[in-house]
Amino acid sequence: DVKVTQSSRYLVKRTGEKVFLECVQDMDHENMFWYRQDPGLGLRLIYFSYDVKMKEKGDIPEGYSVSREKKERFSLILESASTNQTSMYLCASSLPTGVTEAFFGQGTRLTVV
Amino acid sequence: EDQVTQSPEALRLQEGESSSLNCSYTVSGLRGLFWYRQDPGKGPEFLFTLYSAGEEKEKERLKATLTKKESFLHITAPKPEDSATYLCAVQARTSGTYKYIFGTGTRLKVLA
Numbered sequence: 001d002v003k004v005t006q007s008s009r010y011l012v013k014r015t016g017e018k019v020f021l022e023c024v025q026d027m028d029h030e031n032m033f034w035y036r037q038d039p040g041l042g043l044r045l046i047y048f049s050y051d052v053k054m055k056e057k058g059d060i061p062e063g064y065s066v067s068r069e070k071k072e073r074f075s076l077i078l079e080s081a082s083t084n085q086t087s088m089y090l091c092a093s094s095l096p097t098g099v100t101e102a103f104f105g106q107g108t109r110l111t112v113v
Numbered sequence: 114e115d116q117v118t119q120s121p122e123a124l125r126l127q128e129g130e131s132s133s134l135n136c137s138y139t140v141s142g143l144r145g146l147f148w149y150r151q152d153p154g155k156g157p158e159f160l161f162t163l164y165s166a167g168e169e170k171e172k173e174r175l176k177a178t179l180t181k182k183e184s185f186l187h188i189t190a191p192k193p194e195d196s197a198t199y200l201c202a203v204q205a206r207t208s209g210t211y212k213y214i215f216g217t218g219t220r221l222k223v224l225a
Contacts (some may be wrong), residue, residue, distance in 0.1 A: 004156075033213070042217035043157075043200070056207070090156055092213075099145035099164055099204060102213050104156035 003027070006091050006105040013112050019078040021108050023091030029103075030096040032074035034058075034066065036087040037107075043090065049074055050096055081112045115140040115205045119216035126223050129190045134219045136201030137183040144211065146184050148177050149200040151218070157200055191223045 007022035025032065031050050035043040035058075045058030047066040055066050063085060067075045074093075078085055088109050092102040120135045138146065145164055149157035161170040163179040170177045174195060176187040186199055198218040204211050 043215040045212060048212060099162060101147050101159045101162055107156045
């Protein structure tokens with residue numbers, strides 16, 4: 001089974017802190033994604049990566065950056081956390097070609113106070 | 114613009130009361146449509162992939178169908194354990210690869 005693991009289930013950070021969310025997948029998938037999920041807004045794509053050191057902006061990249069130094073690991077960075085970044089963050093991975101589903105991690109509930 | 118719309122937003126059913134959830138989409142060049150189940154506080158769990166209009170997939174009490182404009186998730190004789198949010202997504206082409214566009218989901222509550 002594909003496993004996507006996010007480093008934390010719950011995080012509480014202070015405004016202005018630099019925050020790192022880590023995601024690791026064990027199926028050698030080229031594609032990795034970061035979404036945030038908010039009530040009424042659904043899943044919104046922040047960034048994605050289709051290869052090591054490659055990244056593309058999604059629909060809401062402002063205030064975020066990403067790092068992909070190794071194929072299995074994709075990190076989301078909040079440069080200076082703000083209260084409007086309080087959300088559920090979901091990491092996913094998929095194969096790069098064909099019609100293939102994305103596999104999700106368990107999510108990180110981030111609260112910025 | 115590629116878009117996915119799900120309805121209703123929320124649905125309450127009595128145990129055994131069958132119903133359908135709707136997912137309508139506009140996407141240039143549909144490659145696949147996916148259904149996920151999401152329990153509170155957890156990540157989405159994959160249910161089905163539909164590739165082309167006319168296709169159907171079944172799993173226990175769930176059946177997913179696809180037309181050229183929409184997909185339905187039919188729930189037959191639901192049980193309380195079917196309570197969850199059901200998400201629909203389409204696969205759309207972007208630079209270099211593909212991305213997934215999600216609807217906002219239908220929150221299903223099945224009462225005993």
